[in-house]
Amino acid sequence: MKAYRMEVRFTVIMTLLLVAAGNxxxxxxxxxxxxxxxxxxxxxxxxxxxxxxxxLFLAILANHFGNKIDAEIEKANEEEIExxxxxxxxxxxxxxxRDSMAVK
Amino acid sequence: xxxxxxxxxxxxxxxVAIVAMFVLFYIVxxxxxxxxxxxxxxxxxxxxxxxxxxxLAMASTYMSLATFLGITALIxxxxxxxxxxxxxxxxxxxxxxxxxGTSLRRMGAFSPTHFIRxxxxxxxxxxxxxxxxxxxxMYALGQMIGVALAFEMAFGIPYLPGLLVGGLLIVGYVTLGxxxxxxxxxxxQMVIIALMFIIPLGAIMKAVGGSGWFFPPLLYAxxxxxxxxxxxGFFDYQFxxxxxxxxxxxxxxxxxxxxxxxxxxxxxxxKSARNAMVWFTFIIGLVxxxxxxxxxxxxxxxxxxxxxxxxxxxxxxxxILNLVYNPEWVTALVIAGAIAAGLxxxxxxxxAIGALLSQDIITTLKPSIPTKMRVKLGYAAIFxxxxxxxxxxxxxxxxxxxxxxxxxxxxGVTNAPLIIVGVWWKExxxxxxxAASVIGGFLYIIVSPFVFPSVVITGHxxxxxxxxxxxxxxxxxxxVLLIIVSYVTNRMPSLSRHLTPDADKRLIERIHGWSNVNPxxxxxxxxxxxxVILFSAVAVWALFPWNM
Numbered sequence: 001m002k003a004y005r006m007e008v009r010f011t012v013i014m015t016l017l018l019v020a021a022g023n024x025x026x027x028x029x030x031x032x033x034x035x036x037x038x039x040x041x042x043x044x045x046x047x048x049x050x051x052x053x054x055x056l057f058l059a060i061l062a063n064h065f066g067n068k069i070d071a072e073i074e075k076a077n078e079e080e081i082e083x084x085x086x087x088x089x090x091x092x093x094x095x096x097x098r099d100s101m102a103v104k
Numbered sequence: 105x106x107x108x109x110x111x112x113x114x115x116x117x118x119x120v121a122i123v124a125m126f127v128l129f130y131i132v133x134x135x136x137x138x139x140x141x142x143x144x145x146x147x148x149x150x151x152x153x154x155x156x157x158x159x160l161a162m163a164s165t166y167m168s169l170a171t172f173l174g175i176t177a178l179i180x181x182x183x184x185x186x187x188x189x190x191x192x193x194x195x196x197x198x199x200x201x202x203x204x205g206t207s208l209r210r211m212g213a214f215s216p217t218h219f220i221r222x223x224x225x226x227x228x229x230x231x232x233x234x235x236x237x238x239x240x241x242m243y244a245l246g247q248m249i250g251v252a253l254a255f256e257m258a259f260g261i262p263y264l265p266g267l268l269v270g271g272l273l274i275v276g277y278v279t280l281g282x283x284x285x286x287x288x289x290x291x292x293q294m295v296i297i298a299l300m301f302i303i304p305l306g307a308i309m310k311a312v313g314g315s316g317w318f319f320p321p322l323l324y325a326x327x328x329x330x331x332x333x334x335x336x337g338f339f340d341y342q343f344x345x346x347x348x349x350x351x352x353x354x355x356x357x358x359x360x361x362x363x364x365x366x367x368x369x370x371x372x373x374x375k376s377a378r379n380a381m382v383w384f385t386f387i388i389g390l391v392x393x394x395x396x397x398x399x400x401x402x403x404x405x406x407x408x409x410x411x412x413x414x415x416x417x418x419x420x421x422x423x424i425l426n427l428v429y430n431p432e433w434v435t436a437l438v439i440a441g442a443i444a445a446g447l448x449x450x451x452x453x454x455x456a457i458g459a460l461l462s463q464d465i466i467t468t469l470k471p472s473i474p475t476k477m478r479v480k481l482g483y484a485a486i487f488x489x490x491x492x493x494x495x496x497x498x499x500x501x502x503x504x505x506x507x508x509x510x511x512x513x514x515x516g517v518t519n520a521p522l523i524i525v526g527v528w529w530k531e532x533x534x535x536x537x538x539a540a541s542v543i544g545g546f547l548y549i550i551v552s553p554f555v556f557p558s559v560v561i562t563g564h565x566x567x568x569x570x571x572x573x574x575x576x577x578x579x580x581x582x583x584v585l586l587i588i589v590s591y592v593t594n595r596m597p598s599l600s601r602h603l604t605p606d607a608d609k610r611l612i613e614r615i616h617g618w619s620n621v622n623p624x625x626x627x628x629x630x631x632x633x634x635x636v637i638l639f640s641a642v643a644v645w646a647l648f649p650w651n652m
Contacts, residue, residue, distance in 0.1 A: 004625050007616065011528075014202050019355060022195040025188035026348040029341050039325025041339045044184060048322075048396060051191035052389030059198045059385040063378040066202060070374060073617040080620050 003072040010069055014062050021054040110417060110424050111260040117436035118258030125296070125440045129277055129447065132292065155376045157291045159383025161448075162197050162367045164294035166388060168243075168449035169250030171395050172301065172442040174505035177418035179399025180406070181503070182566065183338050187396045189351050194388050196358035197367075201381040203359065204527045205368035207615040209377055215456065216365050216523050217464040222611055223526045224537040225604075226468055231541050233464040235518035236362045237457055237489070242511035243361070244453040244493035247446040249504040250419065252497060254446070257423050258439045267497055270443065275490030278451045279483055293444040294387065300441025302394045304426050304434050308401055311429040312409055321393035327404055334407035346650060347567065349642075353575030354509060357516030359524065362456040398422055405429075419504050450490070457489030458482045506569045510552060513571030517578040518545040521586050527616075529587070530609050530627050535599060536590030544582030548574045564652040577646040580639035587632050 020027075024047040035042045112118050168174075178186040197205075213219045217236060221229035248271050255266030302320055309317040309324060316323020331338055341348075358364065371377035402421045405411040411428055413421060423442065426435040462481035467473055473481070501507055518541045525532045551574045553560050561573035568574065593599045613621050 001622075001624065004622075011202055015199060018195050018198055018202075019192075019352065022192035022355065023348065023352060025191065025341070026345060026351070029343070029345040029348045032341075038322075039328055041328075043341065044187075044339050047188055047191050048393060051194055052385075052393055055194055055198060056382070056385045056389060059382045062198060062202050063382050066206065066378050067375055070206075070617060077617070077619045080618075084620070 003069065003076040006072060007069050010065050014058065014065070018055060018058050018062075021050050021058060024050045024054075110420055110427055111257050112427075112432055112435060112439075114432055115259045117433050118439055121433075121436040121440035122258060122443060125444060126273060126277065128292070129444075130280070154372060155379035156383055158367060158371050158376065158380035160291035160294040160387060162364070162380060162384040163387040163391070164291065164297065164445075164448040165367055165452040166193075166196060166364060166384075166449075167294070167297060167391050167445060168508065169247050169254075169442060169446040170505045170508050171391060172297070172445045173250050173253065173419050173422055174246065174503065174508065175395045176399040176402050176421040177503055178505055178566070179396070180402055180413070180418050180421055181415075182342070183335075183403065184340065185342050185347070187399065188341070188348065189354070190392060190395070192351055192355050193358060194385065194392060195355050196361070196364055197381050197384045197388075199355065200359055200365050201368060201378060204523050205365060206374050206377060207527050208365070208523075209368055209371060209374060210617060211611075211615045215459045215464060216360070216362050216519060217460055219526065219615075220522050220537070221464065221468060223532075223608060224522065224534040228522070228534045228537040228541065229468060230465055231538060232519060232522060233460045235514065235541060235545050237460050239360070239511045239515045239519070240362060240453045240456045240460070241489065241493055241496065242507045242514070244450050244457075244489070245496045245500075246504045246506075246508035246511075247450045247453070248493050248497035249500040249507075251443060251446045251450075252500075253419055253504075254423070254439045254442045257420060257427075258436065264498065267494060271490070271494035271497070274443075274447050274450050275454070275487060275494070277447065278454045278490065279487045293448040296444045297441050297448075298387070298391055298394075300438050300444075301391065301398070301422075304430055304438050305394055305398050305401070307434065308405075308425050308429045309397075312401060312405060314401070320397050321390060322397075324397050324400060327400070330408055331400070331404050335403065338403060344651060346645070347572070347652070350567075350572040350576040350646075353516055353572060353579050354512050356520050356579055357512030357514075357571075357575060360515030360517075360519030361512065362460065362515070362519070364452070366452070366456060366459070398425070401425065450493070453493070454486045454489045458486035461485035461489070501569070503566075506566070509570040509572075510554075513575035513578075514545065514548055516575055517541075517548045517582050521579070521582045525583065525586050527612065528626055529590075529632060530605075530612055531590050531594055531632070532586060533590045533594060533603050533605075533608070535593040536586040536588070539589040540582040540586035543585055544578045547581060548578035551577060561646065562650040562652050564650065567650070567652060573646065573650065577643055580643040580646075583639045584636050584643070587636050591632070 028043045028047070033042050037045050175186070175190055208216070208219050211219060211222070217229050217233045220232045248267060251270035251274060252263050252267035255261065255270040256263050259266070305320040306317040309320050314324050315326050368377050371380055402425055405425060405428070406413055413424055417424065423435060423438060426438045459482065462478055462485050466481055467478055521540050521544070522537045526537070548571070549555055551559060551561055552571060553565070553568045560568040561577060562568055594603070609621050612626050616626070618625070
């Protein structure tokens with residue numbers, strides 16, 4: 001379940017971060033800020049910069065973690081299959097044992 | 105006062121620029137089309153497109169004529185709030201990719217409807233497909249209006265002939281090209297669009313006295329004091345936080361756009377799809393920022409330089425600025441760039457309509473149709489969709505962006521909830537999907553000013569027209585209906601025996617990359633309950649006065 005939890009957490013957190021980075025104007029509409037940055041009003045330029053570079057940064061993170069989670073799921077899959085095979089082998093041995101006992 | 109007739113004084117320049125562009129695109133389409141042998145080739149280019157080409161193609165599909173012409177018009181009308189509205193639209197591809205794009209790519213889906221059919225069955229998929237065709241048509245409508253305006257200005261001909269000539273040229277190109285042509289061309293188009301938007305913008309900035317002309321997207325701060333003197337309210341947010349909350353409806357809407365999601369399925373593999381997302385974000389951020397700068401310069405020119413633009417010409421602002429400040433041959437190239445922007449988006453829209461009609465409706469109802477016939481049907485559907493969007497554009501709304509953003513809202517109501525909940529929650533079933541899509545969809549259409557002008561939520565023309573208020577009401581209702589109806593019907597034996605829960609569980613596990621079914625995965629009742637409570641509160645809030 002580790003890879004699954006990782007996948008869900010990644011998707012929820014990354015979605016929230018992306019929505020927040022793309023909607024900085026919503027925060028400023030609730031908590032207005034005075035002042036200038038790089039010659040522009042802060043409430044103008046920060047949403048624009050966040051809506052480009054902020055989201056670009058998050059997209060790079062999402063790219064990295066998305067690939068990592070794929071690898072984790074693949075690994076977890078192999079473990080699950082191995083576990084199932086071992087269990088079925090175990091069951092098979094028990095059945096063989098019963099068969100051999102029955103033959104004796 | 106007599107209105108200025110904005111057009112090229114030498115139409116030959118416009119003809120040469122547009123013809124040269126179309127010749128280039130037809131050649132690329134023709135070469136690509138030679139390789140288009142199967143249905144997969146036609147719609148998802150055999151899933152072989154690399155990350156840079158795909159990122160450029162995604163940006164090109166998304167960066168429509170709205171970006172070229174429409175945004176600047178609404179910045180002229182609404183100023184900064186419209187810029188704030190547009191910023192969050194960059195989230196589309198990153199969110200599609202992380203929430204469901206890679207899952208549907210893993211499934212090998214042709215279109216979002218393909219997933220809906222596998223997940224919820226034939227009835228739900230046909231309803232979703234019909235709504236998605238309406239979404240694509242409304243989206244294409246905005247592009248056709250822009251194409252007509254560009255032709256009007258290039259050749260000095262009236263709107264209607266401009267629409268017919270431009271529209272038919274584009275429909276012909278898409279019908280011949282298929283997705284391979286569109287993807288390869290879209291990448292070229294993106295480069296053309298960026299060059300023909302940003303470089304002339306730099307020249308305009310230089311002409312009006314801006315010192316940051318060498319990087320127009322961000323370097324226009326020196327013009328801010330003069331702007332504030334001439335128009336003190338330009339940077340005001342104007343609206344309440346509720347208006348800014350309603351913008352998230354557009355974000356969700358972009359997740360339901362069929363032609364955009366299809367770009368992820370053209371990726372050669374999952375890593376490539378994620379890489380394309382990064383490229384998309386970089387390119388679209390650059391072009392969007394340039395668009396805000398163009399809108400700023402447009403308002404600046406009207407407020408400080410005496411350039412007069414009537415409201416009827418607002419959608420032509422970008423072209424008018426070029427006509428005023430740049431040589432005519434530059435304006436001709438910008439017009440060609442604008443048409444390229446419309447072309448790539450209309451390609452995406454029409455290919456989505458083609459896939460929806462031939463794959464998701466006709467082939468679903470008649471699965472025995474041979475592959476050759478399906479490809480032919482696809483081409484016929486693409487052509488018919490194009491003709492319908494031309495006919496719809498004969499009597500256009502005031503701003504071309506309005507129909508496009510309204511389409512976003514409809515996609516957010518009828519399509520996005522089905523995909524998002526369907527990918528992440530095993531309990532979602534066909535009854536919930538049909539209830540969400542039909543009730544949510546009709547509610548959204550009813551409260552839009554286009555059907556019953558007196559039945560609207562805010563009474564603020566642009567807010568209702570762009571579907572912001574309708575989406576804030578209908579999208580949460582759609583999510584709530586999907587979850588509650590699915591939850592209840594799963595526990596009603598008379599209805600649940602018509603469901604296929606085991607197949608649904610296997611599908612969800614498979615598209616997330618799992619080989620086995622684990623009942624604990626993708627089954628959170630807590631997550632569903634939080635969504636219902638939160639979204640119910642938003643829907644109720646949407647009904648309270650907006651005080652606009």
